[in-house]
Amino acid sequence: MTTLKELSHKSELLSGGHRACAGCTEPVAVRQILMATDTPLVVCCPTGCLEVTTTIFPYTAWRMPWIHSAFENAAATLSGVEIGYKALKKRGKIPDREIKFIAIGGDGGTYDIGFQALSGAMERGHNMVYICLDNEAYMNTGIQRSSATPKGAHTTTSPAGKVVAGKRDFRKDLTACIAAHNVPYVAQAIPSMWKDFINKVQKALAVDGPAFINVLVPCRLGWGFPPENAIEIGREAVSSCFWPLYEMENGKWRLTHKPKEKTPLKDWLKQQVRFKHLFKPGNETIIEELQADVDRNWERLQKLCEFTA
Amino acid sequence: MRVAKTGNEAMAEAMRQINPDVVAAYPITPATEIVQIFSGFVADGVVNTEFVAVESEHSAMSACIGSCAAGARTMTSTSSQGLALMWEMLYIASGLRMPIVLAEVNRALSSPINIHCDHSDTMGARDCGWIQIYCENAQEAYDSLIQAVRIAEESLLPIMVSTDGFIISHGMESMEMLEDAQVKAFVGEYKPQHPLLDLDHPITIGAIDFTDYYFEHKRQTIEAMRNAKGIVAKIGQEFGEKFGRHYGFFEEYKLEDAEIAIVVLGSTAGTSKVVVDELRQKGIKAGLLRLRLFRPFPYQELANALSGIPCIAVMDRSDSLNSAGGPVFTEIRSALYDLEIRPKMVNYIYGLGGRNIDLSQIRSVYEDLATNKTDELVRYLGVRE
Amino acid sequence: MSKEAWQDLPIGGLILEGGTATKYITGDWRSLRPIWDEEKCISCLNCWIYCPDSSVLVEDEKMIGIDYDHCKGCGICAKECPPKVQAIKMVSEAEFRK
């Protein structure tokens, strides 16, 4: 498949000059998404970091047709674009060219406020790929908890205080939720593993019907790590099995990457300021709970792969 | 062709004849039938519209925005809570200058939940940057929806055309329908200015404005709303010339020499005309102004039409809950502020939640005006006291 | 810069051209500057694929430099450069200007 040298021939569809934080992994993920195909794309973003930083009037970093309307409705907005495309093509009002439709939203616009619209669009079978760039909190508004925030993480609405040690609840398994919609393709990916990610975007674009990819995008601001570590910390999320890389293709689950050695979760947690309080005496149980949760999920995932193979 | 249609059937038939590229909608009483009938047209291949039954009104309007942005002629329908759920997207549709056409059926807003007619839903959305037309009957709903397509596309603003829930939406009436070909020719082809799907000119829709641009973009929309007045007038006139039924901003009924008059929207105007006729027979100079276009608000024309009438009652089928009257009242009153001789004005809130408004209630309003019972600013008609 | 009056702007807040963000300079966000050593570089393109700001310049499959107008100095490129290669080094802007 693809090598970086081959990919380097593709035109750069996301320009520089956007205003994401230095070291943000969202534009890294977006660049990889846009490199995955030569078919013309239309991109839709909900409100969020990506939208706000890439389209500050009169500047846009996007070099393909792009639309944003509100926060909770990227899937619905793109449903409309896709249905408009079908209608206009059917009536011969636009050239008969293939166009791919991609929505790219954050965990706020996808896991939470946009969940209903996403569920609706997946159920209706629109020909679109929805990609969630999950940085595990509402970073755009200043690091508030989302249903993607891991248990124990400090955010500004789940602060680590004197009696509460960060978020009280485990994160939602959104990837499984969307898989339960019986769409043809669902996957988890990370920009740190570009080849795996681009491969998944290509598969998602190739299916007839809706596809969903959940992408972990480390956030230096919300997680608290030095910007240069952004890619590395993603790799460690994978090696600890906190963020397993897998895909579900027509009901068959498959691990696309198996870590050589499953690294302890605490090594990954330790590098992030949002988990700092967990290492204080008295909070050991939370780390144990988190590790147990990762182990359980990893076990379940492997069984799912065996069972559906 | 004379037919018998309910308001909802009339609107659905107009949609069939318009044959839009896309309809995205979610059902809600009493507007449900409109998309229900229309989806039947789709299922039977009578239209080749792409119809998408989304999972909420919020998504309905979002999908309409997406589809309209793509370059497709787009319609939807809703009522009451549905319109309220769309509220956020209504502003976005107008801000992005999407000529979406919405067939609205007026229904009271919760709480308490109620499925019957009043105007609180569309009045709540009166400042969203949508053109608003209130119809008296099924005929007007049909005619207006056909005109709405052109009005929206020429002004590049979204438009809602509304009927009174159940009274018109579910009441069957005699009306004239146009031939399919006549409607097709009247609405013409939609030519979007900057379609998203123009791959050779990749555009960005929905960028964020900071303090340095937001005001300018809003100013443009304000101007578009001003221009829309002329467009509504022009298209109403063209429709009249072609099909014999003329439409303007409002209808003046025996207003010319009136000494007492009421201003009212929607189906109640028809009932009021019967009272005006009765009073005229008795030699009482009663008149009526039925406001059809509420957004943009034709304040100058209203002032001209109402000037010289000493006593005016404004009927509101919703209350602003501002303790100073309904939305139609406050705006009409403001429109008449610059008249040299200002009339006595009084506001009647009536018909909330579908409360029947009958001839005797309307007679009582004219009687109040005739006997100068205008000391109270706001009165409530038909509520148990 | 004087900005357009409302009459002169495209309606609806549209941006009628793609990639106009390149006109916006983010290079001045930088406190650390990536210095690229062409001699050491093996053009593995790791820095390019992981650059958030599309600021690693590549031509004919070879790295040719850095777009300092847009590079924000995050240091990912230096970190992701293979340890045995180390063709990019982060230097403080203050030191560089000296």
Place this chain on the structure above:
Amino acid sequence: MGKLFEIRWHGRGGQGAKTASILFADAAIGEGKYIQAFPEYGPERMGAPVQAFNRLSDEPITLHCGVDSPDVVVVLDPSLMETIDVTQGLKQSGVLLINTNQEPKVMKDRLSNFGGKLWTVDASTISKEELGQEIPNTPMLGALIKATNLLDFEGMLEDTRKKLTKKFKSKPEVIDGNINSIKRAYQEVKGE
């Protein structure tokens, strides 16, 4: 506005009061009349007492309020007589038409305060015999025309036949059944 006739239909949810009002309006349209047909809407489901209304005129109708004092009341289900006052608001010179196997005189005795003309017809039995199921609203149309002279009977019959032919092309028995039931009701209805 010229002379306006107002009709109120009484039935039970699911029994076709609304349909009857629409059928009547449809027939009147065929004669070039102006009409309205509208039901009363509430949360009622199957079985609850419901009402529907018609207005009929030779000129356009602008009135959009409820019907308070009808010229005609039609009762589709005789059991409703036990629970509601079907004559409420009915003009003293008005017409009351009831679907029942009772003679008009019997019914009139029960409604001592009603001074207008009362008609009865056994539409349920007619519809059972002619259509094979109890759908009284179709025959009631025939009876209504006899009782009120609001429409031309032959014209209405012809119009109905045309509409049914369009709808039930492959089921001539449905067309004939409906037409026969309307005819029978027209002939069998009795006034007092």
